[in-house]
Amino acid sequence: MENRKSFFHLHMISDSTGETLISAGRAATAQFRGVTAIEHVYPLIRSKKQVKSLIEAIDREPGIVLYTLVDPDLTALIEAGCHELGLPCVNVLAPIVDTFHNHLGAPYRGRVGAQHVLNADYFARIEALNFAMDHDDGQATEDYDDADIVVIGISRTSKTPTSIYLAYRGYKTANLPIVPDMPLPAALLTATRPLIVGLIATSDRISQVRENRILGSTPGYDRRDYLDRATITEELKYMRALCARNNWPVIDVTRRSIEETAAAIIALRMKVG
Numbered sequence: 001m002e003n004r005k006s007f008f009h010l011h012m013i014s015d016s017t018g019e020t021l022i023s024a025g026r027a028a029t030a031q032f033r034g035v036t037a038i039e040h041v042y043p044l045i046r047s048k049k050q051v052k053s054l055i056e057a058i059d060r061e062p063g064i065v066l067y068t069l070v071d072p073d074l075t076a077l078i079e080a081g082c083h084e085l086g087l088p089c090v091n092v093l094a095p096i097v098d099t100f101h102n103h104l105g106a107p108y109r110g111r112v113g114a115q116h117v118l119n120a121d122y123f124a125r126i127e128a129l130n131f132a133m134d135h136d137d138g139q140a141t142e143d144y145d146d147a148d149i150v151v152i153g154i155s156r157t158s159k160t161p162t163s164i165y166l167a168y169r170g171y172k173t174a175n176l177p178i179v180p181d182m183p184l185p186a187a188l189l190t191a192t193r194p195l196i197v198g199l200i201a202t203s204d205r206i207s208q209v210r211e212n213r214i215l216g217s218t219p220g221y222d223r224r225d226y227l228d229r230a231t232i233t234e235e236l237k238y239m240r241a242l243c244a245r246n247n248w249p250v251i252d253v254t255r256r257s258i259e260e261t262a263a264a265i266i267a268l269r270m271k272v273g
Contacts, residue, residue, distance in 0.1 A: 007263055009063025010037040013054060013078060018043040019122065021066050024092050036267050038063075038259040039169070045069065048077060055081035061257065065089040125170050132167035135174035136160055141185035144174060145193045149269060151175040152188075152243075153199035154235045155226070156209040158253050158261065162199065165262045171269065180238040189246070195269045198243040199261070201254040203232040 010029070012021035018041045029037045040061070042054045051074055058065060058081070065082050067089070069075050075091065082089035100106075128148075134140055135147065137160065144150055148171040151159045159175040166173040176188065178198075188196065207229050225231045243250045249268055253261050 006034055007036050007038055007260065009040060009058075009061045009259075011040045011042070011054070011058050011063055011065045013042045013045050013051075013065065013067035013069065015044065015046050015069045015071065015074070020068055021092060023121070025066055036263045038257070038263045040259060041168075045074065046071070048074065051077045051081070055085075058082070058087065059085055062087055066092050068093045121170065125168060128167040128170050128172045129164070131172040132163045132174070136163065138176045138185075141174075141176065141187045144185070144187040144191040147172050147174045147191075147194040149173045149265060150188065150191065150194045150196045151199060151265070152178050152196065152239075152248075154178050154206070154232075154239055156206050157199040157201055158258060159199060161258045162253075162261050162265070165258050166265060169262065169266065171266070178235075178239055178242065180235055184242075195265070195272055196246070196248045197265055197268060198239055198248055198250045199253050200236055200239055200250055201252060203229045203236060205254045206232050206236075 010025050012018055012025055014021050022039070022041065025037060025039065029035060038061075040057070040063075042050075042057075045051060045054065055078070062085060065078070065087055067075070067078055068091070069078070079089055131147070135143060149163075149166055151163050151166075151173060152175070153159050155177055159177070163173040163175040174194075176185070178184075207227055210227055240250060242248075251261060251264050256264070
């Protein structure tokens with residue numbers, strides 16, 4: 001198939017936590033070799049205003065839409081929005097609930113969140129989220145061999161949001177800012193368990209993002225160097241050389257969303273086991 005896609009956007013809308021949709025979406029995606037879903041999860045959707053915002057988000061990154069909502073008015077809005085955008089839209093629970101109703105003869109309660117169950121996958125994500133928070137921005141580097149993924153990059157390459165998203169997907173993720181002339185943690189160079197991946201972007205993009213962000217306590221920079229494109233270019237050169245020297249893959253995030261970056265990292269992680 002010449003036009004087969006390796007990535008696609010999968011939008012999952014729930015009036016509860018989204019656990020059911022995530023499981024269903026991943027089970028379906030797993031049936032297609034070489035295809036990775038870029039997951040967009042919209043939990044706790046319970047108002048028309050929320051539906052309007054998420055339809056706008058889907059319009060920006062079109063793809064397959066799955067939902068589990070019990071409010072018929074919200075369901076109708078989602079169906080109408082997807083129809084207008086020309087996108088496939090599936091009410092995941094509807095055929096199952098209809099079958100149960102017809103077989104049992106029992107009334108349908110329509111209770112929000114009734115399907116939510118605390119299972120091993122849920123607790124694994126909680127553990128991964130705690131790990132990501134404890135190992136954000138170069139913290140607790142001695143634990144890197146406990147990580148599934150270590151994300152590295154110069155300042156403002158979306159390391160933290162990418163790490164949090166990966167953690168939500170169940171991957172214990174640490175991230176480390178790379179500053180030229182500052183020594184790397186020994187645990188980074190000796191780690192054997194995690195996938196270590198570098199994030200880069202164009203110097204123009206990084207300068208633009210830095211200009212719009214508070215510098216905070218970022219070490220090793222003064223404002224002029226921090227925003228200077230020539231200095232940023234040298235930082236990126238150092239970053240590329242570091243990754244090449246250690247055979248760490250590099251992902252350019254200039255035109256990628258957080259979800260797309262995470263999907264690419266997960267694909268790399270799956271390759272290395």
